[in-house]
Amino acid sequence: MDITIHRPGELTEPLRRAWHRAMDESPEYANPFLAPEFAIGIGRHRAGARVAILREEGEPVGFFPYERDALGVGRAIGLGLSDCQALVHRPGVTWDAQELLRACRLSIFEFDHLVEEQRPFAEHVTGLFASPVIDVKPGDGGYPEWLRGSYPGLAKTTLKKERRLGRDVGEVRFVFDERDPRMLRTLMRWKSAQYRRTGRMDRFARPWIVDVVDHLFHVREEHFTGVLSVLYAGDRPVAAHFGPRSSAVLAAWFTAYDPELRYYSPGLMMHLRTAEAAGRNGVTLVDLGRGDKEYKDWLKTRELRVGEGFAARPHPVAAGYRLWRRPVRGLRNTVLAHPRLRDPADRLLKTVGTLRTSHRADSDGAASGRR
Structure with missing residues (x-):
């Protein structure tokens, strides 16, 4: 060799x-x-x-x-x-x-x-x-029919929340391959806030990671395309996901949503909409990535x-x-x-995130006062 x-x-x-x-x-x-x-x-x-x-x-x-x-x-x-x-x-x-x-x-x-x-x-x-995945197939009808057939347990609640979101904010629409780079910046801003809020390392505080994601967003090849998907209510972005896809596999990578609209479960809506649209666009597998998350247990069809x-x-x-x-x-x-260890650790990280966010807000306020 x-x-x-x-x-x-x-x-x-x-x-x-x-x-x-x-x-x-x-x-x-x-x-x-x-x-x-x-x-x-x-x-x-x-x-x-x-x-x-x-x-x-x-x-x-x-x-x-x-x-x-x-x-x-x-x-x-x-x-x-x-x-x-x-x-x-x-x-x-x-x-x-x-x-x-x-x-x-x-x-x-x-x-x-x-x-x-x-x-x-x-x-x-x-x-x-375990690395959960979703085996996706194009549906014969639209999104509601696909959702009822693929996830009957989630369909009623999700569709009800989407209708309420449409009434309260604006008509719900989904763009699988959004090319507006401003929406990528919105996703990064939401994700950074989520990282800080939950006490995690903010990946988008590292310029090289921002540059990598921005570069991959512009790659459009048969075996690799950066796919930005956005859920809108009227003209307002509600949730977004960015991940790479090959000819057959879409990798779930960065998902975030507007925290002001969290009561509508926009993150779950985003994952479901993305999986359905991926199937219509030639993807056969959505890789959710390693990690124990409740939504992955809901959505997965099997595990690698x-x-x-x-x-x-x-x-x-x-x-x-x-x-x-x-x-x-x-x-x-x-x-x-171990959930008995994981749940307290999550709560501790969120507490740290809250304190960090509050400290930053106080510092910004003090700086504004000095100006």
Whole structure:
């Protein structure tokens, strides 16, 4: 096996076509987070982003995107943003994890959403986790008929709230592929407020993440398109979602809504509208991503499994990194897996978020007074 290393931006058109072919030939690699366009988007802002290309008899047959730091510590590309990770390869291709790490000059490789079928990494997986998905099919009628057929338990309540929203605010309409960049900014603003309100790290406070999302929004290719969907009441945006799609899979990524309209359950409306419209637009699978959320239990049709762990070579840097990272991941997973721990942790984070928001409001008020 011949392995060469490249920056994502150096991928030629023939190499991207070969990568797309590998995605098309194996359904487990159809996720848009595994597309070269995602790696290229991350590579524009992450200096350590690389792609290992595996060749057999000179033909590219496998693609491994990753990030590497100066010490040889590797991470799945976009770790923390990507909901699917793998070495994408054509059927029948075999490879060795240790040989791959040596070629990439990695002492250790960290992943948290690894495709379960990645056999060479299997011995390095420390945990497998559910990743809910929705199998979607185009409906014979409109949205109400699809909703009643797909989610009879939710249909009555959701349609009732949509009618009330229409009466109170304005006629409800949904745009699956909204091209107005102002709506993307609105989504980011809502999501930032949600992160702060719930005590989470505000991803959109990091300029490079804002730039990546903005870049992917403008990518429109057969195997990767940034899809912004918006639910409106009249001319007022109510909820929005942005996520990448491949030819067959839409990844649920960033969803947020106007908190002033939260009593209408706009987030749930958004997910349902997006799934129905995705089916009409050629998508067969909506990947909701790893994580225990009540709405995912309501919407999922089945679950995939993704792996978390560290693939490593014998190296002191690898040993030290694993000693540092593994307890942190273990504690987080323990909390998330047990409602008795998860619920108090959520309440604590929300309290922190409320205090943080109140402090910011007080500081802004004081600054306004000084001006």
